Amino acid sequence: MILCCGEVLIDLVPEPGRSGGALLPLPGGGPFNTAIALARLGAVAGFCGAVSTDGFGAKIAARLHAEGVQLHAPRTAAPTPLAVVTLDPEGRAAYSFYTERTALHALADAPPPPGAAIALFGGISLGLEPCGTVYEALFERQKASGALMVIDPNIRPAVIGSGEVTRSRLARMLPRADILKLSDEDLAWLSDDPEAQLRDWLAAGVGLICLTLGGKGLRLLRPGLDLHLPAEAITPVDTIGAGDSFSAGVLQALWENGLRSGADLRALPEADLRKAADFAQKVAALTCSRQGADPPHRAELG
Template identity: 45%
Template sequence: MILCCGESLIDMLPRETTAGEPAFSPYAGGAVMNTAIALGRLGAPAGYFGGVSDDLFGKILTDTLSASRVDTSLCAFSSRPTTLAFVTLKDGHATYAFYDENTAGRMLSEDDIPALDAGTKALFFGGISLVSEPAADTYAAFCDRAGDRVVMIDPNIRPGFITDEPRYRARLSAMLKRADIVKISDEDMAWLGTSPEALLKDGTALVLVTRGADGVDMHSREGMKTVPAQKVTVVDTVGAGDTFNAGFLAGLDRNDMLSREKLAAAWLDDLVLAAELGVQAAAITVSRAGANPPWEDEL
């Protein structure tokens, strides 16, 4: 199983009732949850770990995960509320109001970290779940306990969410040093003051720099190789990076490359198929509205 560890939440999206009144409609969301869903739809053995409520919104989350063949048995369930993100649109731009204090996801503790069997090959971390304590510290501790499993991290930094920058930087730095695969953007690297070369020097086996329509640059100790993007008509880019992450991990799993030893010894040409699967899956996601990753038979 590839276990995705991080946030799941409810996006409350603006709608209008049949009577013409303004309303909000709940939709499952969260970057890490999107990655888990994309993995399951691509036929990979996918699991999700996070703090999930037993309220009606938590049921939306677990039902959505299960519908995409994602195992939720390792989740930490509680009666705390679900994180809600109310979205408002003005001139086509979205603004968010988050309700996250004392939620099931936010209050995840180290006592909630599950015991893993040998069937769990990889752990994926990322998103805003790495920002807010205590959950962020819990994910960092889980990363530190990964053992011989592959660890992939997509920091997906959102400076507006960060309230304790020194603590966040220290946490993320430690996690990146443990990561075997880092997917990162130019903006993330600029904010962190790092580079692919610096990440590789710290022990990462592979750095994936996504460049939108220009594809993805794969960096390893061998050098750099670019995998081009696929040309599509873009509807929106919501969930594109999350889908790429899933496609890359699914590709490694398909090609029997999902181990630390094989990644460390791999040539870049050995990893092209995984990157191409990530690019292909992401291209389908951006060609339709919302975070709606493709199913395996759509590829």
């Protein structure tokens, strides 16, 4: 199982063709989106994050069930967190989050679910309290169990404020990951010297860094290797869930290539790594071609 740990919320997305600011409520949140994308690509996927018992939570739980994603977390009476989405003329999304006293913070300090071969953490759940402390502890337990660890920090400065708690937490967690997926914007927020930071993570033992560059493509880094791949040529409807879909694509492709451990990652031939990245970029591009975080099914990818 590939287990995705973090927030699930409702994205309030501008409804196409409607005037007056009409908003469409769609389940979202980085780790949730990644779990859905993984399941659609054929993975055995799980999600670990508290889900509300309110109306939106019922919609989220039904979506997880319909997609075949296993839910490994309690239901809670706390309301579902919200993210109001605004889109610029190019379809790039910006978010305003409403998270206080919501289900985001209701995950108890419970033992991790058994059987996760890969565990992904990330999103705003690492940047807020008290949920950040709970997810960091879960990260340590998953790592101790032998899972391959993946982090997508998905930095949202608007919701984490000055970010000192987040910086401290990520300084502890990121060097302990096997795979890091982050954007150039994430990297700029995390370090004043991005290239030195990349080298430091690799020196600390990170096996693969996937650095997305928007329209400029993608960098793949591991010890002794620094590849730049061009971006897929697309005209996006919006970018909601694109990075989450990329994470799912690369993890599923690597899993199908036999990835089960850090040693497998280090031994992966460059050609197979390129194929995994190409596949992941196609998954992300298809997600951008339609409204909201709506990742493709495997059959759509040929």
